[in-house]
Amino acid sequence: MTAEMKLYTLAQQNSTLIADLGNNPFRWFDVPMPQNQWRPGSTCLRFWRVSTVLGYNQSGLMNLEQILYQFEVLAQFLETARAVATDFTTFMGGVDLCSAQQFGSPQTQPNQYPCFLRNRRETADFNLQPVAQIVAMDWRVYNRTDL
Amino acid sequence: MYQGLHYDITAVMQEALATGLFVSTVTIQEPDGVLVGSGQPSGNWVDVAGLVNITAINAPISDSKILADEMKTLEETMAVNLRHVLLDGYYPQIAPYQRAFMDGVGWDIIGAEADSQSQMTRLHLKLATI
Numbered sequence: 050m051t052a053e054m055k056l057y058t059l060a061q062q063n064s065t066l067i068a069d070l071g072n073n074p075f076r077w078f079d080v081p082m083p084q085n086q087w088r089p090g091s092t093c094l095r096f097w098r099v100s101t102v103l104g105y106n107q108s109g110l111m112n113l114e115q116i117l118y119q120f121e122v123l124a125q126f127l128e129t130a131r132a133v134a135t136d137f138t139t140f141m142g143g144v145d146l147c148s149a150q151q152f153g154s155p156q157t158q159p160n161q162y163p164c165f166l167r168n169r170r171e172t173a174d175f176n177l178q179p180v181a182q183i184v185a186m187d188w189r190v191y192n193r194t195d196l
Numbered sequence: 197m198y199q200g201l202h203y204d205i206t207a208v209m210q211e212a213l214a215t216g217l218f219v220s221t222v223t224i225q226e227p228d229g230v231l232v233g234s235g236q237p238s239g240n241w242v243d244v245a246g247l248v249n250i251t252a253i254n255a256p257i258s259d260s261k262i263l264a265d266e267m268k269t270l271e272e273t274m275a276v277n278l279r280h281v282l283l284d285g286y287y288p289q290i291a292p293y294q295r296a297f298m299d300g301v302g303w304d305i306i307g308a309e310a311d312s313q314s315q316m317t318r319l320h321l322k323l324a325t326i
Contacts, residue, residue: 080270083275084272084325087272095272098268126232176276178295
């Protein structure tokens with residue numbers, strides 16, 4: 050299972066994220082975002098894999114990959130986007146894609162912390178009506194490809 | 197004998213209105229000035245006094261080709277619609293910071309032009325969605 054599938058599986062069972070992003074549809078989008086989802090009050094999260102660094106040892110390719118993701122929270126109000134980004138950060142604190150046990154949802158207390166928030170910044174999409182306020186985050190995520 | 201153009205000029209919009217082609221309704225709105233959260237505009241709009249329910253023609257920008265545009269990027273697909281709207285009179289107070297609420301949809305005013313003879317107002321409107 051890909052890291053994207055693992056993250057989605059965990060996220061859609063997280064009650065905080067469901068409260069933030071809605072249920073049916075759960076507005077968590079592997080980009081490009083589907084059209085007609087952004088509207089006032091409909092906070093969306095979109096993400097894409099920026100890069101993947103594969104682990105090697107002397108035997109060759111390992112099953113550990115180091116992924117750089119960009120996550121973006123889109124909201125009508127910047128304070129909402131900030132709050133959802135913080136909720137998402139809390140969620141990622143309980144995510145461990147290197148352990149089969151911890152991937153058994155719902156996620157339990159991780160004994161590792163293989164997701165790192167590298168950067169968080171704010172921007173906006175001013176062309177839209179209404180303007181979408183965006184909090185963008187860069188995450189470094191470790192994933193075991195064999196799990 | 198009066199040889200001025202005044203009657204002809206004022207007749208332009210009267211004749212246009214008499215055609216019955218002004219089937220749209222525009223209300224000019226502006227931000228309510230309320231700040232929420234950390235100082236961000238509330239996102240709510242209020243009607244501007246004197247600019248409510250103006251009859252108008254809501255036309256495409258061009259009659260020769262479709263100018264609406266859809267831009268596909270990695271993150272999203274943005275659809276942009278543009279309209280050229282003729283209002284039934286002279287409203288020089290309309291400004292681009294306002295929006296035009298036309299036939300149930302809020303449009304961003306890109307440009308507002310009141311004519312040189314104080315007879316009509318044209319709006320360039322844009323609606324961008326993802």
